[in-house]
Amino acid sequence: MSLSKDSESSMTAISETGMHKGQNGTGALTDKGAPARTRKQEKAGEQDAKVSGRALGRMVEAFMRLPGIGRKSAERLAFAVLGMQKDEAAGIAQAILDLKDSSRYCPLCNNITEDELCSICSDSRRDPAIICVVEEPSNILVLEKTGTFRGRYHALLGALSPLDGIGPEDLKIEGLLDRLRAGGVTEVILATNPTVKGETTALYLARLIKPLGIGVSRIAYGLPVGGDIEYADENTVQRALQGRRAM
Numbered sequence: 198m199s200l201s202k203d204s205e206s207s208m209t210a211i212s213e214t215g216m217h218k219g220q221n222g223t224g225a226l227t228d229k230g231a232p233a234r235t236r237k238q239e240k241a242g243e244q245d246a247k248v249s250g251r252a253l254g255r256m257v258e259a260f261m262r263l264p265g266i267g268r269k270s271a272e273r274l275a276f277a278v279l280g281m282q283k284d285e286a287a288g289i290a291q292a293i294l295d296l297k298d299s300s301r302y303c304p305l306c307n308n309i310t311e312d313e314l315c316s317i318c319s320d321s322r323r324d325p326a327i328i329c330v331v332e333e334p335s336n337i338l339v340l341e342k343t344g345t346f347r348g349r350y351h352a353l354l355g356a357l358s359p360l361d362g363i364g365p366e367d368l369k370i371e372g373l374l375d376r377l378r379a380g381g382v383t384e385v386i387l388a389t390n391p392t393v394k395g396e397t398t399a400l401y402l403a404r405l406i407k408p409l410g411i412g413v414s415r416i417a418y419g420l421p422v423g424g425d426i427e428y429a430d431e432n433t434v435q436r437a438l439q440g441r442r443a444m
Contacts, residue, residue: 253279302334305376307352307369309334317341317349324348329386330373330402332356332395336388336426343435348386351376356394357401365401373402377409386441388416390425403444414441 253275260271278286302308303315310316317323317337327348331337334352353368376382385406389395403413417440419433420426426434 302352302354305372306350307334307354307372308337308350322347325381326383327386328373328376328382328384329388331388331426332390332398333427336390339426339429339431339434340388340438342431343438345435345438346386353389353398356389356392356398358394358397368398370402370405374405374409377406377411382411384412384414386414386416386438387444388426388438391416391418391420391422392425399444413444415444417441 256275256278257268257271260266260274261268266274278289281289299311300309301311303310303318305314305318308315308317312319324347327346328351329340329346329348330351330353331340332353332355334354337350337352340346340350351369351373353370353373355363355368357363357365357368377385385402387399387402389398399415403415406413417437419437419440420429429437
């Protein structure tokens, strides 16, 4: 596996720096990665509040905190909610609360679940000898839609990024190594995103896993470089899984 200079520089930074932020030891979902409240969002909310009322202004500001939602989209969503029946709007609000209250990380693979173990880890029909490592639980959804992979997963909840202060201790790497040391795993597929961060993470994991005597393969480059698995179509992801190669 060859890496760009940026990936090699990132690996050097990870080796030379001791970045330890600690992890949330519980399975509860945290607000890691949630966008901070910016002055731009505040200003948009204040401007809309002056024209259409404080409640709508707060709604616009709230929608702008979601990834990929700008002011115009937030305003459209706010007016859409305003035009709903009260019980319909209440249903959306309750669904958000239920999601936050009931969902948590699977203690084994870090997938999202409401049960003791996620549906994949508790499925005896899945092959426990193959583990596919991804950055986020949302990536598992995309891979599952292909119907190709029948092994199990491990979500790292991020990727290595020295410039952002994200080191090995900030990811769920130790949990992965514990699963491998327990025995029974013959192959680990590294399906991190084909970005500098993802490639750096894949190379770091390969260096940790190979000494354990377990086969390591990298997801093939059917995916566009610089893109995210989350936004890839199902056929592209399927070809990438089928074309994986050893590192």
